[in-house]
Amino acid sequence: MHPTTAITAGLLLSVSFASTAHSDLLDDIRSEGTFTVGTEARFAPFEYIEDGEIVGYSADVMEYIMPELGEDVELIRMDLPWQGILPGLERERFDYVITSVTATPERMERYHLSAPIADATMAILKRTGEDDISAPEDIAGKVAAAQSGSAQLEALEALAAELEAAGTPVEDIRTYTGVDEAYAELGTGRVDVVINSLPNLLEAERTRPEVFEVVGTFGDPVYFSWAGRDDEESASLNAFMDEQIQRLNEDGTLAELQEKWFGSPMDLPAELPSAE
Numbered sequence: 001m002h003p004t005t006a007i008t009a010g011l012l013l014s015v016s017f018a019s020t021a022h023s024d025l026l027d028d029i030r031s032e033g034t035f036t037v038g039t040e041a042r043f044a045p046f047e048y049i050e051d052g053e054i055v056g057y058s059a060d061v062m063e064y065i066m067p068e069l070g071e072d073v074e075l076i077r078m079d080l081p082w083q084g085i086l087p088g089l090e091r092e093r094f095d096y097v098i099t100s101v102t103a104t105p106e107r108m109e110r111y112h113l114s115a116p117i118a119d120a121t122m123a124i125l126k127r128t129g130e131d132d133i134s135a136p137e138d139i140a141g142k143v144a145a146a147q148s149g150s151a152q153l154e155a156l157e158a159l160a161a162e163l164e165a166a167g168t169p170v171e172d173i174r175t176y177t178g179v180d181e182a183y184a185e186l187g188t189g190r191v192d193v194v195i196n197s198l199p200n201l202l203e204a205e206r207t208r209p210e211v212f213e214v215v216g217t218f219g220d221p222v223y224f225s226w227a228g229r230d231d232e233e234s235a236s237l238n239a240f241m242d243e244q245i246q247r248l249n250e251d252g253t254l255a256e257l258q259e260k261w262f263g264s265p266m267d268l269p270a271e272l273p274s275a276e
Contacts (some may be wrong), residue, residue, distance in 0.1 A: 102151035140168035
C-alpha cells in the first residue's frame with residue numbers, strides 16, 4: 001500500500017471511530033460545571049416560587065445531591081409549564097427533569113424515570129362543607145378539573161369512563177395549564193372537584209382549610225419520580241441520580257424532608273414497580 005494511502009485510511013478509520021463514540025452526560029456536566037434541569041415551579045409543596053427563589057421538597061432534596069456532583073457544579077433550573085417539560089427533555093433543552101413526574105407505564109417506556117421521590121396516589125379535592133361529595137363515585141353529575149397533559153387528567157378520565165359505564169357520568173371535565181388555575185376555579189364554584197396527587201391536595205387543604213377539603217384517594221398506588229433521557233449518553237447521569245435518591249431514602253433524609261413538607265413520612269420502594 002502506498003504510504004499516503006495508508007495514512008488516509010488511518011485518518012478515515014479514526015474519524016469513523018470518533019463518529020460512533022458516545023459522550024457521557026455525567027462527565028460533561030462535571031467538566032462544564034453546570035447541571036441544567038427542567039422544572040415546573042407551580043406545584044407546591046414540591047416546587048414553587050417564594051421571594052423570587054424556587055423552593056420546596058425537590059429543592060431541598062437537590063441540596064443533598066449537588067455536593068456529590070462536585071463543588072464547582074452549578075445547578076441551573078429552567079422553570080417551564082408542565083406541558084413543555086418532557087418534550088423539552090427529549091429535545092435536549094436541559095439535562096434532566098427535576099419536577100414531579102407521575103410514573104405511568106407509558107412514561108416508563110419512553111423515559112428513564114428515577115427511583116421514587118414521593119407518593120403520587122390520586123385524590124379528590126372539593127370545597128369545604130360540600131357534603132354530597134364524600135367518595136370517588138360522588139363526582140357523578142359534577143364538573144371535574146385537572147391539569148392538561150397530566151397523569152392526573154388520565155386518572156380522572158378513567159374514573160369518568162367507569163362512572164359513565166355505570167350510567168352515572170360526570171357533567172364535564174375541564175383542563176387547565178396549571179393546577180393553581182383549577183384550584184381557583186374550585187374556590188369560585190366554577191368546578192366542583194379537582195383531581196391531583198394526594199400530597200398536593202393536602203397542601204391546598206392545609207393552606208386554605210376554610211375553602212378546600214380532601215375527599216380521599218382512588219386507584220392504584222403511584223409514585224412521583226424525576227426523569228432523564230433513556231439513551232446511552234444519559235445512562236451514567238440516570239444511574240447517579242437513582243443512587244443518590246436511594247441513598248437519601250435509606251438513610252432517612254427523604255423521610256425527614258417529607259415530614260417537613262407534607263407533615264408525615266412516606267413509605268417509598270427503593271425502585272419503581274415494573275411497568276405492566
